[in-house]
Amino acid sequence: MFPTPIPVSLLTGFLGSGKTTLLNQLIRQLPRSAIIMNEFGEIGLDHQLLQKTDGPLALLSGGCICCTVVGSLSPTLKNLFMASSRGEIPQFERVIIETTGIADPAPILDTLINERWIAARFQLNSVVTTVDAVLGEQQLDSYFEAVKQVAVADRLLLTKTDLADQAACTALQMRLATLNPGAPIITVQHGQVDAALILNAGLYDPSSKTSDVNKWLNASHYRPAAATTLIGRPRAEEAVHDNRIRSFSVTFAEPLEWMGIYAALQMLLSFRAKSLLRMKAIVNLKGKDKPTVLHAVQHVLYPPAELPEWPDESRQSRFVFIVADMDADMVQHMLSEFHSAYASGQLPIPADPAS
């Protein structure tokens, strides 16, 4: 038996958008946090901007955490855990990973989910993305990485609002809400924010020790797949990256065949991993009274988890997707066709479909 996994929050956001400033505020409120900072250069500087913290601090220097140094994340987490268990460093109750400004969160999540030793002890709790109120528009226009960081966030923090005019802030907020309708947008100045508002965005809230699936899924904020052919603001030249992103929901009234859903998701994850930025779902599976929750990021599908009860009266299966360069109709079609093929016996169900 392992103890409750330690929550891990991923702090991302474009270069200079205020990640370290925010981190300084967070560690004041959450002194028992272990901090992992990823810096591009061989000699990192960012950590020198970090104020003194009571918790342990680890640096991943010399490359980006999502590519060159991704292999270092797992030993770093292991070392922190073991050193804390042996009493060599202070005990910590959460981990905050600050990525470089252009990191892709998927490989980081891959480490957290697919390495068994790590997955038994750590659990992703939130992806927080900072967006610069002054330069954010321009960065979203120029860099698809910035758009993806917004699209995968659980919480969006609009920083430097003291420097931007109100109209620009409002326009940027509308753009962010279009790119990621499910993530609350919180405005911050000099990183000042209540940590409780931005951390604990995962399905399981370690502070209250409860799951709030409706809050996590936020399905009502997403348009149905059929209504998403044209979303967002008009297709201006400079918003070309935004036009590649689609967010939508897919619902099913009838209980679903797990093997069909699993096969459809595996196809998407295997062949369109780069396009599947994020998927969350609460699913009514045939033969099960309780709901199953699913969560995927690019090629990574979290292990399905059964919830103790339905969050409301509805027994519909609800999926929300955030995708890039992928057609909402195609996704809906695949889920529906694979479900039907297995439900009707066209495709045989293996003896133990969950394995």
Ligand SMILES: Nc1nc2c(ncn2[C@@H]2O[C@H](COP(=O)(O)OP(=O)(O)OP(=O)(O)O)[C@@H](O)[C@H]2O)c(=O)[nH]1
């Ligand atoms: N005026 C103002 N300045 C801010 C605010 N937030 C951050 N800054 C400043 O913006 C600059 C960049 O902030 P950082 O926190 O270092 O940004 P970062 O995202 O960690 O930067 P990289 O690690 O280089 O990607 C610093 O000079 C901060 O003091 C804010 O809300 N208002």
